[in-house]
Amino acid sequence: MPNADRPPRPVLIRFLRQSARDKVISAAKAKRGLDWEGCRLSLFPDMTKELAEKRKTFTSVKRKLQELNVRYTLVFPATLRLRWDGKNESFVTAAAAAVTLQRRR
Numbered sequence: 001m002p003n004a005d006r007p008p009r010p011v012l013i014r015f016l017r018q019s020a021r022d023k024v025i026s027a028a029k030a031k032r033g034l035d036w037e038g039c040r041l042s043l044f045p046d047m048t049k050e051l052a053e054k055r056k057t058f059t060s061v062k063r064k065l066q067e068l069n070v071r072y073t074l075v076f077p078a079t080l081r082l083r084w085d086g087k088n089e090s091f092v093t094a095a096a097a098a099v100t101l102q103r104r105r
Contacts, residue, residue, distance in 0.1 A: 070084055
C-alpha cells in the first residue's frame with residue numbers, strides 16, 4: 001500500500017502486442033478506472049520518459065494547490081486543469097500555472 005503523503009508515480013508496462021494494450025485500456029475506460037488493493041490506478045497510452053518528466057514539473061504547483069484546498073487534475077498528456085473562483089483554467093506548462101498561482105495569492 002503506498003504512503004498517503006507521497007505523490008503517485010508512473011509505472012511503465014510493455015505489452016507484446018498492440019491489440020492487448022488496446023484491450024486493457026478500453027476495459028479500464030469502460031469500468032471508469034481500476035482499483036488494486038485499495039489503490040486507484042490510472043492508465044495512459046504511451047507514457048514516455050519525456051512525458052513523465054513533463055508531468056513531474058507540475059509537482060510543486062500541485063502541492064501549493066493542495067495547501068490552498070484547490071481541486072485540480074493533471075490531464076493526459078500533461079495539462080493541469082483547475083477551478084478557481086468559479087472559473088475553469090488550463091495550463092500546459094508548470095511555469096504558467098505558477099505565475100497564475102502567485103498572482104492569485
